[in-house]
Amino acid sequence: MTLFKQATIIGLGLIGSSVARALRENGVCEIIVACDASPECLDKVAELKLADKTEADLQKAVDGSDLVILATPVGTYGDIGQAIGQALDFGATVTDVGSVKGCVLKALSGVLPEHVHLIPGHPVAGTEQSGPEAGFASLFAGRWAILTPPQDADPEAVEKLKKMWEAFGSKVEIMTPEHHDLVLAITSHIPHLIAYNIVGTAHDLEGVTDSEVIKFSAGGFRDFTRIAASDPTMWRDVFLNNKEAVLEMLGRFTEDLTALQRAIRWGDGDALFNLFSHTREVRRQIIEAGQDEEAPDFGRPHEIPPEKQAKD
Ligand SMILES: NC(=O)C1=CN([C@@H]2O[C@H](COP(=O)(O)OP(=O)(O)OC[C@H]3O[C@@H](n4cnc5c(N)ncnc54)[C@H](O)[C@@H]3O)[C@@H](O)[C@H]2O)C=CC1
Ligand SMILES: O=C(O)C(=O)Cc1ccc(O)cc1
Numbered sequence: 001m002t003l004f005k006q007a008t009i010i011g012l013g014l015i016g017s018s019v020a021r022a023l024r025e026n027g028v029c030e031i032i033v034a035c036d037a038s039p040e041c042l043d044k045v046a047e048l049k050l051a052d053k054t055e056a057d058l059q060k061a062v063d064g065s066d067l068v069i070l071a072t073p074v075g076t077y078g079d080i081g082q083a084i085g086q087a088l089d090f091g092a093t094v095t096d097v098g099s100v101k102g103c104v105l106k107a108l109s110g111v112l113p114e115h116v117h118l119i120p121g122h123p124v125a126g127t128e129q130s131g132p133e134a135g136f137a138s139l140f141a142g143r144w145a146i147l148t149p150p151q152d153a154d155p156e157a158v159e160k161l162k163k164m165w166e167a168f169g170s171k172v173e174i175m176t177p178e179h180h181d182l183v184l185a186i187t188s189h190i191p192h193l194i195a196y197n198i199v200g201t202a203h204d205l206e207g208v209t210d211s212e213v214i215k216f217s218a219g220g221f222r223d224f225t226r227i228a229a230s231d232p233t234m235w236r237d238v239f240l241n242n243k244e245a246v247l248e249m250l251g252r253f254t255e256d257l258t259a260l261q262r263a264i265r266w267g268d269g270d271a272l273f274n275l276f277s278h279t280r281e282v283r284r285q286i287i288e289a290g291q292d293e294e295a296p297d298f299g300r301p302h303e304i305p306p307e308k309q310a311k312d
Contacts, residue, residue: 141169
């Protein structure tokens, strides 16, 4: 289904390269232009034939495109917006895939011309890997893509973008950026923070060596190490740009952790048992909804190709 004539992707890492593959596999646009700050990345994109054209210059890259997709860490948006603003085609749609949404309008609405349609987006799908070789076309299949259009957004432009994500196999939900950032703070950002923290704590322990941590890693810690291997630049930008929601949720989390600490100290087995029973039920509901990648009985929303899976 051809929805766009020419799509420019800025940032051809895990997500940008997956978008390039999905655009081509689903015939969503006629021409794909790839732009990245890293020459090595653009060489790899050319070698893998992920785009029809690679272009290092941001202004040249967006020239003639009716769709521009930012797939770089969210902290780069202001500079990229400044650079491309005057070069954008009349009526082009500018979107992104960033994990935070409130910051997008703040960074871009002042620097993009009035005539473009700015419709932020976020595919809630990914892995801990980075770079153009890590991407795959089916990454978004069966996953949610969230759009956070401004109130005065052109409904036709929103609909076209929705159709693009649906062509990739995603389910689309529309919400405000504020709501997105609150929900994603607890479901994605804080889990990553906890993973970074626990792996960091284990590394810093006195009297327990790194090799013992590696040797005796049981399932739980091992899972945390996968998440804590996620891209440092991307996640630094997530926390710097979703500060309020993350701090708000972290406050709640800390209170609940203190309650657990108290239950352990005072031997309150009922409190522990009740919480653990409730959380087991949450897990059951996630599996029942077909949202779990590791639940073969319930079918996986998307298959991560074996060569793209974490090696452990
Ligand atoms: N990794 C994940 O699982 C997910 C990431 N996201 C979002 O997608 C975006 C990209 O993340 P990944 O693909 O994982 O990162 P990545 O690290 O794999 O790729 C980012 C690419 O952007 C390029 N880049 C960085 N600064 C640039 C600039 N100023 N101009 C041009 N290119 C630049 C880098 O050279 C790199 O090729 C981030 O905003 C992230 O929040 C969204 C969903 C999932
Ligand atoms: O690898 C994982 O477990 C992830 O959670 C991937 C991910 C990272 C960031 C997002 O905004 C969405 C998905």
